[in-house]
Amino acid sequence: MKKVLSVIAVMMIAILCISAQSVSEKSEDQKTLTVYAYDTFCGDWGAAGSIIPAFEEKTGINVNLVAAGNASEVLNKVMLEGDKTQCDVIVGITDDIAAKAYGVLESYDSPYLETIPSEYVFDAEHRLIPFDYGFFAFILDKKSGITAPTSLQDLTKDEYKGKVILIDPRSGSSVGVGLMMWTKNALGDNWTDWWSTMSQNALTMTSGWSTAWGLFTEGEAPLVISYTTSPIYDETGLQQALVFSEGHEATIEAAGIIKGTKHRSEAEQFIDFLLSEGQLDLGMANAMYPVNSSIELPAEYNNAPRAEKFFLNTDDQVAAALKQLTEAVLK
CATH class of the missing domain: 3.40.190.10 (Periplasmic binding protein-like II)
Incomplete structure (x- = not known):
């Protein structure tokens, strides 16, 4: 009997050793x-x-x-x-x-x-x-009843005073930086003039997208800088991404x-x-x-309409634009 038990014990030890080796090999192979x-x-x-x-x-x-x-x-x-x-x-x-x-x-x-x-x-x-x-764009709350702007320059008009939410590019927000480069590429040499006017025309300039979007969805203003794809989660059908013929900044x-x-x-x-x-x-x-x-x-x-014309930039171009804008407007 003892001999039988000894044989069984040896067999069990062997099986355990083989199983452990198999697990180890599997772990090493994974x-x-x-x-x-x-x-x-x-x-x-x-x-x-x-x-x-x-x-x-x-x-x-x-x-x-x-x-x-x-x-x-x-x-x-x-x-x-x-x-x-x-x-x-x-x-x-x-x-x-x-x-x-x-x-x-x-x-x-x-x-x-x-x-x-x-x-x-x-x-x-x-x-x-x-x-x-994606493309940076302004989103319109259609229930506001305002006329949709068709260009960046439209936003500087008196009819949009206090109705636009921007994001400060100095904060490092990708949307704020995207807006900065969009205006630079679309408006040319005098692009900082747009920011000078909008610093007075906009309702506010937030430090990030979440704050800006929150103010927009709470009805504080009918226009906010975001992405053309932002309305994909809108179940009301009241958010409209505005595509301008002058082009958009892409990311x-x-x-x-x-x-x-x-x-x-x-x-x-x-x-x-x-x-x-x-x-x-x-x-x-x-x-x-x-x-x-x-x-x-x-x-x-x-x-979520796509922009047919869009711009891309390097980090050097972004740094140069931020320096120019800070010195000219956002001091």
Whole structure:
């Protein structure tokens, strides 16, 4: 009997050892991809909530998602960490700060690049690959009954005094900066005159989008600077995105693979997922347009007109414009 028990004990130990080895090998084989992204992407209402689990389920790749602030802060984190960074993929770098990012990125010719209209591909070397885009625009509350302005200059008229909410570009708000560059590109040499007039004509100039949008939805003013896609969540049908023939400032969000990553294959799969199955979730969560032209947009986008003419800028141009505006008007 003792001999039988001894044999059984040895067999059980062997089985446990084999099982432990199997679990260990599985753990070693399972890859973990570290993704740095901006806070909104990672937040409770962000796209990551649906995209990351779907990607993990499809590929079997674990994702270590790191929220690192706004787009500039995400990039700064990678640059400060240098060769020691754990980041494999960076998400949310916008076209206006792209030049700073190129040095830490590797090129990737994703097969989904052919689905992206060429006008939104701002990096010919494909170190940053666009995943969504939008246009800054003024949103009108139609229940106000006011006549819709048809240009930036219209907003300087007396009939709109106290009826417009702006965002201060000095705050670092992407919408405030977008408005600044929009006026500079659309109005030409005398663009700061617009800001001089609007500093008196606007109801207020807030420090960020959330405050501005809150005032607008509370009925404090019938016009607010935002995005052409902002009305996609409007169930009342009373918000109208105004598209001006003079053109609009665009913003394009992109993702890239960090130079020297040890998980190149996994990083490529993640980029491809963002450009395919993840496209609609990205667009809806970010209130932006998906870049993949083959994606069928839901009815919510019927109230989100695209601008036919748009402008893009580099970070140097933004810095120069901010300096000029601060010295001329916003002292």
